[in-house]
Amino acid sequence: MTLTVKNIGSGYGDRGIIDEISFTVPSGTIMALFGHNGAGKSTTLRALLGLLPLSQGSISLDEHRIDKLSVSDRIEKGLRLLPEGRGVFPDLTVAENLSVVAAANCKKGTDRTAGTTIEKVYSLFPVLADKRNLQAGNMSGGQQQMLAFGLAILGSPRCVLLEEPSVGLQPDLVEELFGYFRVICREHDMSAILIEHRITSALKIVDDVLILNNGRVVYHDNVEATRNHDIWQYF
Ligand SMILES: Nc1ncnc2c1ncn2[C@@H]1O[C@H](COP(=O)(O)OP(=O)(O)OP(=O)(O)O)[C@@H](O)[C@H]1O
Ligand SMILES: [Mg+2]
Structure with missing residues (x-):
């Protein structure tokens, strides 16, 4: 689904942090969010998912406004977040993590067999299949990150927000994961936002x-134009 963000502002309490942010992420494409x-x-x-209120502006998935919806209703509409840090349930086993999220997706009317299945996650990360009965919190940091990524793409999300998905992963795995992620975005008409400090790897898959x-947009263009632009000046 296409994510359209118009002129949003948000922050913490009275403290405005972001302002006048507008962009569109067309269905099937990925936008890098750097800074x-x-x-x-x-x-x-956090503002897109509804964890923080907007001070102004609007957020839509396709033609439907979602900015007045609760977090759970936005998730029901297909918005997913892979949060900074480890987005797993540490006390549950790997298999339980996957089945809890798959069941939650299912309850919301999603076909359990549609999109990325638990078996697909296991085939993408064989180590997770090997450790399926281990508590997620007892896996290595990189393995937990693989699981968090698996949870974010499980089922048929419509728009995925990824925060530093490469943290703790070895470089060859990052490229493989990114390549796979690009394919599923295309195949499932998913839109995505990728926050990533591995800029060069990210530039290989984003559109x-x-x-x-300082909370304002200072640069916004397609990736071809970006390759010929000195973006390092903004960091
Ligand atoms: N819970 C919070 N309460 C108050 N201010 C916050 C809170 N979280 C973040 N901020 C402030 O909001 C500003 C933006 O923070 P944010 O976490 O969005 O930055 P970021 O771009 O994600 O940075 P990083 O690359 O370090 O993750 C910072 O000045 C930060 O101090
Ligand atoms: Mg951050």
């Missing part, structure tokens, strides 16, 4: 690049 530490990237994703500085 220095504290630029407002995580704040933007558009948006850069924030």
Whole structure:
């Protein structure tokens, strides 16, 4: 689904952090969200998911406004977040993590066999299949990150927000994962936002690049144009 963000502002309490942010992520495409530490990237994703209220602006998935919906209703509409840090249930086993999320998707009327299945996640990350009966919190950081990524793409999400999915993963796995992610975005008409400090790897799979500085958009263009642009000046 196409994610359309118009002129949003958000922050914490009275403290405005992001302002006048607008962009569109067409169905099947990925937008990189870059910016220095504290630029407002995580704040933007939290506002999109509804964890923070908007002070202004609108958010739509295809033609439907979602900015007045609760977090759970936005998830029901197909929005997913792979949060910063480890987005897994540490006390549940690997298999339980996957089945809990698959069941939650299912309850919301999603076909359990549609899109990315648990078996598909296991085939993507064989180590997760080997450790399916281990508590997720007892796996290595990289293995937990693989599971978090698996949970974010499970089922048929419509728009996925990924925060530093490569943290803790070895470089060859990052490229493989990114390549796979690009394919599923295309195949499932999913849109995605990718926050990633591995800029060069991210540029290989994204369609558009948006850069924030102090909560404002300072650069927004397609990836071809970005390759000929000195984006490092914004960091
Ligand atoms: N819970 C919070 N309460 C108050 N201010 C916050 C909170 N979280 C973040 N901020 C502030 O909001 C600003 C933007 O932070 P944000 O986490 O969005 O940056 P970021 O671009 O994700 O940075 P990083 O690359 O370090 O993850 C920072 O100045 C930060 O101090
Ligand atoms: Mg952040």
